[in-house]
Amino acid sequence: MSSLAQFTQQKLQHKSILAMTHVVYGYPTVDESLAWMTRLLEEGVDFIEVQFPFSDPVADGPSIVAACHQALGQELNVDTCLTQLGALAKNFPESRIVLMSYLNPMYRFGLKKLAKRAAEENICGLILPDLPIEAAQEYRQACHDKGIDPIWLVTPATPKERLAMLAKQAEGFLYCVARSGVTGQSCHQNKTPNTELDSYLAEIKQHTNTPLGVGFGLRNKGQIDALLGKAEIAILGSALLDAYNQGGQDAGIKLIKSLFD
């Protein structure tokens, strides 16, 4: 079992579901985003998913797109980001940091180097939503060599056979997209038929013991409660960003407490 999966199992002995909170690195500024991450870690969130901004984040909805574009008003550097996250990871050993981005900035940085640097900085997982597993041989090898978990996504539209294939290869945790579409509340949302989340998660569970993280569109307590016993990690992205935009860190923390306490 990977260290990330082990961490999840251990934490679950005292909690019914773990919280993974999403933060856009560099939004609204680099210092502010680091301060926000520090606060989240002080409050004891289990995971932070840090999104390194890309100019063309095609799997994201309006809130995250806007944050990424604003963050890119500064020149952001992958290496510096990793160093800064490393410092946080060292100070908060009770939590874990995973890095999420799109392929191009990471490809430009070098996928091998990414795995090496992530390992050096105690970043334990990497999420690249536009890298299909079929095209990822080198990246997976680099991750394995350094003990980093490449985290894969499955969606309600993933064909059954492929779902089984991805679930079997899952490492760290499997990122289960809760509904068809992009992150957050979006103008495209009403085009999406409702997903039978329970049967979808049950189907995935048949193929893997790796923890399941569920994200995309989670915003209220009812949705989190509905995941208890069916998934191990609830991922809070756009809803947290929206709360933060409206009322700053305090509003964000209040939302987390209302969902997870």
Place this chain on the structure above:
Amino acid sequence: MQSNNGFYGQFGGSYIPEILFASQQQILRAFEEAKQDPSFLAELNQQWQEFSGRPTPLTFCANLTEYFGGARIYLKREDLNHSGAHKMNNVIGQGLLVKRMGKKRVIAETGAGQHGIATALVAARLGLECTIYMGAKDIERQYPNVFWMKQLGAEVVPVTTGAQTLRDALDEALRDWSSSHEESHYLIGTSCGCAPFPEMVAFFQSVIGNEVREQSVAQFGKFPDRLYACVGGGSNACGLFLPFVNDKEVAMVGVEAGGKGLALGEHSIRLSHNLGAPGIAQGFATMFLQDDHGQLQETHSIAAGLDYVGVSPIIAHLAETKRIEMTYAMDQDVVNACTLLLKKEGIIPALESSHALAGAFKDAAKLGKDQHIVINLSGRGDKDIFNVAKAVEDDTFPAFLQSYLASYPIREQGE
């Protein structure tokens, strides 16, 4: 050109979010079947002829030939397609494929609006719902096309993220597709995107080069010596070039948008002068304009249809292997080429196509009189009337606009 599992050398592939995997596979299968199905090909041909007006002519330009005193200059008249651009060839093809797949809605992105118009026309004809994403800045530049899309029943969605141009429209179309893939097809307008789009769009556009093969032999007894096409996403260039790719005696020149200058952000040159770099975004690997950190950059061209940050993986591969030559034309040269064609031949070219003209005109005088060149006139210039009027500093045009506006009945908001 056949890809190697979606790849052309190091370019191409399929780098899409997992949510789109099943739809991408469905398109892949549908296209593989359709291109070998005689009934599909027959219907495609019939629609090309009856709806779009194919074959388009190959027009000899006697006055221009005399003016430059070098190569004999021919134009492939894609401007004579219904809707006024080559975009129609592809939209008809994909439209028929959508019917075949049993979907009821199409999503498209558009820069100049030509692809948007063509999509709206075909959607109307085939009875499909249609949503068009267009950068807010492009909507300003190309409003007449927006007007027609709406009249045709399409929903036009302004995209206000990023630079508000084609690339942002493409991102937004991909997001819509992610949310609606079960009933919607993403009808991409150029030979970019994840596999099989580059190959599929090039296949539908190859009607251009296939016709040139026959027409050139019939009209001057051999294949052309040189071919010229503008390169935005690369679909009209793929269409003209690919049928000749194995005819080594035929030289091919792709012309990118030099814009206002070679500084990053002022042009859309991805392939010439090593200004782009290999990258992976918007579903595929190609040469992108990007900074050292892998962030895609803003682009500029006087022609909205060439104002794109990436380029067809097919064109990128042909450029890398030196099968095609890449060059660029500056905004000012483009306007000059446009007005020269107007005055010498009585043809109104699109500003996109005027890039190909500018590229060819630079060479024409230096080429021998026995050389035959074919320039792809990818579209007509009606849509560019406002931009061209500005560029040639015509001072009667603003006066006309003002008087027209004064006579325009302005209704109260909400009426």
